[in-house]
Amino acid sequence: MTVLPPIAVFDLDGTLAETAGDLVGTLNVILAREGHAPLPLEQARDLLGAGARALIQRGFAAAGAELGAERLEVLFEAFLEHYGAHLADNSHLFPGVVAALDRLEAEGFVLAVCTNKVEAHAVALLEELGVRDRFPVIVGKDTFAFSKPDPRHITATIARAGGDPTRAVMVGDSRADVAAAQAGGIPVVGVTFGYTPVPMRELKPDWTIEHFDELVDAVAALVPHAFQAAVKPAA
Ligand SMILES: O=C(O)COP(=O)(O)O
Ligand SMILES: [Mg+2]
Numbered sequence: 392m393t394v395l396p397p398i399a400v401f402d403l404d405g406t407l408a409e410t411a412g413d414l415v416g417t418l419n420v421i422l423a424r425e426g427h428a429p430l431p432l433e434q435a436r437d438l439l440g441a442g443a444r445a446l447i448q449r450g451f452a453a454a455g456a457e458l459g460a461e462r463l464e465v466l467f468e469a470f471l472e473h474y475g476a477h478l479a480d481n482s483h484l485f486p487g488v489v490a491a492l493d494r495l496e497a498e499g500f501v502l503a504v505c506t507n508k509v510e511a512h513a514v515a516l517l518e519e520l521g522v523r524d525r526f527p528v529i530v531g532k533d534t535f536a537f538s539k540p541d542p543r544h545i546t547a548t549i550a551r552a553g554g555d556p557t558r559a560v561m562v563g564d565s566r567a568d569v570a571a572a573q574a575g576g577i578p579v580v581g582v583t584f585g586y587t588p589v590p591m592r593e594l595k596p597d598w599t600i601e602h603f604d605e606l607v608d609a610v611a612a613l614v615p616h617a618f619q620a621a622v623k624p625a626a
Contacts, residue, residue, distance in 0.1 A: 396501045397617035398554025399610060400545055400577070401526075403506035403513055404439055405564035405585025407488055408520060411436035412481030414443075417474040418450045421466050427454045439586040440565035441539075442507035442532045443470050475512060479519040485584060487603030492525050494607045498618055503528040505548040507567065510534045528552040539567040542575030549577075558617040560610050569594045578613040580606065 404410045411432060418438075419429035430453055438449040444467050451458040458466070492502060502525050506513045510531030517523040530548045532538040539545065549559050561572035564585020572579035581596030592599055598609040611618055 395555035397558035398501045400503045400561045402563035402568045410482040427456045437588040478516045491603040491606040503552040505530045507532040540570040542571045546575045569596045580609045
């Protein structure tokens, strides 16, 4: 009998990496091109989490600017072009990420990313941040015909990575992550340092962490059977 490995699925923006500087920076370039004032970073970071198209829509709404459907598509393409050239100007991994990935890998976990960024940008960003090779599977908003909060975004990521859905955990920072995981029956760890207009604890994830140092204990609490030597393939 083949034993599938346990799997940890990570959101990217606001979970693995602080990326608001470059995402909001690009939003502000687009707003400026359209004749609107920039949004302050602290206000705009909570608009992140549903992908670039949603960020533009939310950004224009926050700026009190009109935006029609056709113009949105033009600006979405312009956003992708500008952002693609500035993926990691002002972006970095959150503290403790690499050590937490090391520890999960040592426990036999497969690691995957499920993000509402476009896949090519997710791959390129993770490359620039030096952790691309840690994730055999990186899935973006455009990878499948559905995306978070649709639970299939997460369950399809687990399937593509060959992970065991009964020994899987999701780690995210937004309502979309919590909703998608819970609808898919996957336990979810919410981080408190990401992008959400509502405090993470109010979104009721199964566990909350304030630092990546707490991640392995959280995963061990949520999927203890992923850590039992008995279910690991014989060495
Ligand atoms: O950039 C976004 O808006 C979404 O990306 P995330 O799913 O990695 O948070
Ligand atoms: Mg996020």
